[in-house]
Each structure stands twice: as structure tokens, then as C-alpha cells.
Amino acid sequence: MREIIKKIKNRKLVIGVIGLGYVGLPLSILFAKKKFKIIGFDIDKKKIKSLCNQRSYIERISKSDIKILSKSSSFTSNFGLISKCDVIIITVPTPLTKNQLPDLHYVKSCLKQIFPFIKKNQTIILESTSYPGTTRELIGNKLKSKFHIGKELFVGFSSERIDPGLNEDKIHLVPKVVSGYSDKCLKIVSEIYRSIFNSVVKSESLEVAEFSKLLENVYRSVNIGFINEMKMIADKMQLDIFEIIKVSSTKPFGFRTFHPGPGIGGHCIPIDPMYLYWKSKQLNYNAEFIKLSKETNFKVLNFVVKKINKLQKKIKIPSKKIKILILGMSYKKNLDDIRESSSIKLIKKLLNLNFRYVDYSDPHISKTNINSINYKKKSINLTIKNLKKYHITLLMTDHDKFNYKKIYQYSNTIIDCRGKFKVGDKVIRA
Ligand SMILES: NC(=O)c1ccc[n+]([C@@H]2O[C@H](COP(=O)([O-])OP(=O)(O)OC[C@H]3O[C@@H](n4cnc5c(N)ncnc54)[C@H](O)[C@@H]3O)[C@@H](O)[C@H]2O)c1
Numbered sequence: 001m002r003e004i005i006k007k008i009k010n011r012k013l014v015i016g017v018i019g020l021g022y023v024g025l026p027l028s029i030l031f032a033k034k035k036f037k038i039i040g041f042d043i044d045k046k047k048i049k050s051l052c053n054q055r056s057y058i059e060r061i062s063k064s065d066i067k068i069l070s071k072s073s074s075f076t077s078n079f080g081l082i083s084k085c086d087v088i089i090i091t092v093p094t095p096l097t098k099n100q101l102p103d104l105h106y107v108k109s110c111l112k113q114i115f116p117f118i119k120k121n122q123t124i125i126l127e128s129t130s131y132p133g134t135t136r137e138l139i140g141n142k143l144k145s146k147f148h149i150g151k152e153l154f155v156g157f158s159s160e161r162i163d164p165g166l167n168e169d170k171i172h173l174v175p176k177v178v179s180g181y182s183d184k185c186l187k188i189v190s191e192i193y194r195s196i197f198n199s200v201v202k203s204e205s206l207e208v209a210e211f212s213k214l215l216e217n218v219y220r221s222v223n224i225g226f227i228n229e230m231k232m233i234a235d236k237m238q239l240d241i242f243e244i245i246k247v248s249s250t251k252p253f254g255f256r257t258f259h260p261g262p263g264i265g266g267h268c269i270p271i272d273p274m275y276l277y278w279k280s281k282q283l284n285y286n287a288e289f290i291k292l293s294k295e296t297n298f299k300v301l302n303f304v305v306k307k308i309n310k311l312q313k314k315i316k317i318p319s320k321k322i323k324i325l326i327l328g329m330s331y332k333k334n335l336d337d338i339r340e341s342s343s344i345k346l347i348k349k350l351l352n353l354n355f356r357y358v359d360y361s362d363p364h365i366s367k368t369n370i371n372s373i374n375y376k377k378k379s380i381n382l383t384i385k386n387l388k389k390y391h392i393t394l395l396m397t398d399h400d401k402f403n404y405k406k407i408y409q410y411s412n413t414i415i416d417c418r419g420k421f422k423v424g425d426k427v428i429r430a
Contacts (some may be wrong), residue, residue: 001184004121004154007086008191011035016085018110019350020047020075022267022337023127023160024091025058026168028073029065030196038073039081042074052076059336059364060168082117087192091127091160095271101130102275104138111138118143123154127329129272132207140181140206150182156189157206159213164266165335175199179209217272218290223258224269225293228300231260231429235303241430242419262304262396262417262430263342264297265331270340301342305349307415307430308392315413317391319354325380325390327407328397329362336364343396348373359390363401384410394430395420 007013015026018041036314042048050057052075056066074081083090092106094098107128118124124143127134131337134155140149145152159177176197180186186202193200203209231241241260249257264270273290280287312322331341338344343360350358351373360368361380380386382403387393387410395407398418408414414427421427 001188004086004123004188005180005191008188008195011193011195013037013086014039014084016041016082016088018088018090018114019092019106019128020044020051021091021093021109022058022164023162024089025061026162026171027089027091027127027160029061029069030172032069032072034196036072036195038069039085040069040073040075041077041079041081042075043077045077047425048075048077049078058168060165060334064300065169072330079113080117083119085122087123087125088114088118089125089127089158093267094128094130094275095267096274100274102278104130104134106319107134107138110397111142115142118147118153120147120152121190123156123185125156125158125189126194127158127277129159129217129268130210131214131275133279134210135179135206136181150180150184154185154188155206156185156210158189158193159209159216161216164337165332172197175201177201177203177209177212179203179206181206201298211276214272214276217268218276218293220258221264221269221273221297222289222293223256224261224264225296227258229296230262230304232300235429240419240423242429244420259419260417261298263301263345265340265342266337267339270294301345304346304394304415304417304430305353308350308394309427311392311413311415311428315391321355322355322392323357323390324350324355324359324392324394325387326358326360327362327393327395327402328399329360329365329368329379330397330399333398334364334400338365338368341397346396347375351375351430361386362397363399382407387411389415 012413014037015031016039017024020040020042028040031038054066054070056063061288090110092110095103097103124139127130140155149155160176162171176193178189178193180189180198190200190202201283234241248255277287277290303421326343332339359377359380361382366379392413392415393411394415395418404420408421414421415430416427417430423429
């Protein structure tokens with residue numbers, strides 16, 4: 001163990017990162033900036049090719065950071081190179097099945113690929129989000145017949161706390177939760193992350209760390225669900241929730257501001273809570289808050305559709321003729337990520353309801369292709385002429401790059417889900 005810790009301090013470790021996506025790529029850059037050698041693994045050959053050509057495929061990751069990474073790294077789909085790594089960090093997706101159950105097939109197939117190449121003195125860390133017990137069941141217990149874990153091989157879990165669109169280049173400032181299969185594993189995992197993060201938070205066990213990540217995401221899902229419900233109640237009273245929040249948020253204690261919206265998106269908040277929901281079901285506990293918040297955050301999109309219908313009736317234009325411009329296709333502001341995006345779900349709903357003219361504008365998403373509904377569009381430029389063309393401008397995602405003054409001035413009617421405009425003759429809250 002002393003030997004490994006010495007290697008960490010002298011930056012002599014080779015770090016293997018498996019899954020070079022929104023989590024794995026910034027993490028690899030962080031290690032590279034601290035002079036570690038990286039081997040980046042991905043089954044997506046396009047990503048490997050881009051990195052080999054020093055090209056970024058994530059908007060907020062700059063070319064200069066990819067250059068820094070390239071200096072000390074190689075990128076591959078050849079899992080035989082796992083044997084050259086001292087540390088193996090897994091950051092592959094953990095989605096849900098169609099039935100909203102944990103889908104661990106990416107993690108399992110990744111482990112199947114790497115297990116034949118695992119050797120003594122390596123450290124394996126799971127960063128993918130999953131239910132409490134995953135690291136012990138899928139990694140620790142599977143390898144303990146071959147290795148003495150905590151002596152010959154080290155296993156840990158560390159949760160990822162990236163805030164997409166906001167802190168990709170500052171993740172080292174966010175306290176990093178670490179945990180280990182044994183005390184020695186915890187010590188090694190802590191030392192690895194201490195070398196790149198400003199502070200590490202040692203968790204008592206793998207399961208506590210895994211649960212803590214889900215707690216953080218359930219907390220967001222429940223609070224967003226709650227504030228979305230408050231929005232729908234306020235609307236019944238013809239009050240603007242954003243004005244109410246402005247007042248409540250002046251309370252200096254016991255109140256944390258959450259903002260309502262047209263639903264939740266991304267790879268975390270709509271998905272991760274269901275991992276805990278499933279786990280509690282296994283233990284005969286019905287996690288009602290988790291279920292209710294999921295349903296409320298889903299239902300809020302129908303509230304937006306109702307607002308469109310109401311406005312449509314008022315201006316007396318049939319679905320087939322009304323022109324709608326959606327502002328923001330990504331699920332979150334200032335981001336190029338459309339996973340679980342409410343705008344996509346809304347487009348699907350509108351097309352099913354026979355709306356024909358549904359265009360979008362998003363400075364971060366130049367093209368959108370939704371095969372299931374044959375929706376192939378390019379982002380519309382927000383020129384004066386274009387803004388005037390649409391009967392409804394619908395603000396779904398409030399990117400900083402939008403020119404809100406211009407949008408207000410030249411749109412016919414705005415349905416605003418983000419509280420960017422003051423409710424009035426032209427603006428409807430949704
Ligand atoms: N994106 C976030 O903001 C965020 C934040 C916190 C935690 N997480 C968690 O981190 C994990 C990864 O999320 P992400 O957003 O980076 O996903 P992603 O889809 O952006 O990236 C995952 C990468 O893994 C690759 N991959 C899949 N299977 C593989 C395999 N068998 N071998 C090698 N590579 C493989 C994919 O090709 C992809 O490039 C998930 O568990 C997620 O819940 C994500």
C-alpha cells in the first residue's frame with residue numbers, strides 16, 4: 001500500500017478512465033492537468049477518433065483542454081490495455097429500462113470486458129450512479145475469490161457531482177465523496193482523489209457513499225416536483241409563482257430556492273431516484289416521495305400543453321396552422337445535452353396532437369433528429385423576421401445566449417416556463 005501511495009504522490013500512476021462522456025472526459029482532463037498519464041477507454045469509436053485528433057465532442061470542453069489531455073494520454077477501445085493501468089475508474093451510463101427499472105447493462109458489460117485483465121495492486125473505482133450495494137455486489141464480491149481485496153486489489157466508489165453547463169472546469173473545487181471496500185481501500189481511493197480535488201469526504205462504507213449520491217438527486221427531484229406543484233396551484237389563483245418565490249427567497253434561513261420548469265431532464269434527476277425507488281421496493285418499502293415527485297415533474301408538461309391549447313383557442317388558429325417556436329432544446333441552460341429533454345417530449349406530444357408547425361431555436365443544438373416521430377429540423381435563427389413569423393414563442397430552456405429583449409420585442413405571444421419575462425399582455429406563464 002505504501003508503494004501505491006508513493007506512486008500517487010510522485011504522479012507515477014497510470015489512470016484508466018472507462019466511458020469518456022460528460023463525466024469521464026472532464027475527470028480525465030483533471031488528472032492530466034495534475035500530470036498523471038491517462039488511458040481513456042470507450043466503446044464509441046467516434047469519440048476515440050475525435051480525441052485522437054484532439055477534437056472535443058462536448059461543447060463546454062475546450063480544444064485547449066483536449067490538447068492538455070492528449071499530451072499525457074492515449075485513447076482506445078482495446079480493453080487489453082487495462083493491464084497497463086494502476087487505477088481504473090468506471091464512468092459508463094446507468095439508465096433505466098422501459099419499465100423504469102435500473103438498467104446496469106453498461107456497467108456489467110464493462111466489467112465483463114475488464115475482469116480478464118485485472119491484476120494485483122490495481123484499484124477499481126465505480127463513479128457511475130447506482131443503488132446502494134452495486135459496487136460490493138458487482139465488483140467486490142465478484143473479484144474476492146481471485147484476489148484478497150484490501151491487500152492485493154483495491155475497490156471503491158466515488159460519486160460524481162458535476163453540474164453540467166456550470167462547473168465542468170471547476171469540478172476540483174467540489175468536495176469529492178470517496179468510499180472503500182475496506183479501510184485500506186478507502187485510504188488508497190482517498191489519496192488518489194486528494195491528488196486532484198481540493199477536498200475529499202470519506203464515507204463510512206461503499207453503501208453510504210452510493211446512497212448519498214441518490215439522496216442528493218432525490219432531494220432535487222422532490223424539491224423541483226414540489227415547486228412545480230406550487231406553480232400549478234398559484235396558476236389556479238392567477239398568481240405568478242416566480243413573484244412568490246422572489247418574496248419567499250428573502251428568508252435568510254430554512255428556505256432554499258428551487259425554480260419550477262417544464263419538467264426535468266438529463267441523465268440524473270429523472271433517472272437516479274428510480275434506482276432508490278427500486279431498491280426500497282426490494283426491501284418492501286414503498287418510496288412515496290420519490291414516486292410522487294417523478295409523477296409531478298412529468299405532469300407539468302401537460303400543464304404547458306394546456307397553456308398552448310388555451311392560447312390557441314383565444315387566437316382562434318387550428319392546430320394544423322398554428323406556428324410554434326420552441327426556445328431551448330437541451331434539458332438545461334447553456335448546455336448541448338438533450339438527454340431526457342422536456343422540449344423533445346413536448347414536440348412528441350404536440351405532433352401527436354396534430355400540431356404541424358413546431359420549430360425550435362437553440363444556440364447549443366444546431367440540428368435535431370427524432371427518428372420515432374420523423375422530426376428533422378435545424379435550429380431557427382432568431383432574426384426579427386423569424387420571430388414575427390410564429391404565433392407562439394415558447395421558452396422552455398433559458399440559455400444565456402438568447403437575446404431576451406429582442407425576443408420580447410418581436411414575438412407575437414410568449415409562453416414562458418422559466419420566469420424570464422414579466423406576465424402581461426404578451427406573456428403567459430407556464
Ligand atoms: N452527466 C452528469 O451530469 C452526471 C453527473 C453525475 C453522475 N453521473 C453519472 O455518471 C455516469 C456516466 O454519465 P455520463 O453523463 O458521463 O454518460 P455519457 O453517456 O455522457 O458517457 C458514458 C460513456 O460511456 C461509454 N460506454 C458505454 N458502455 C461502455 C463500455 N462497456 N465500455 C467503455 N465505454 C462505455 C459511452 O460510449 C459513453 O461515451 C452515469 O452513471 C451518470 O448517472 C452523470
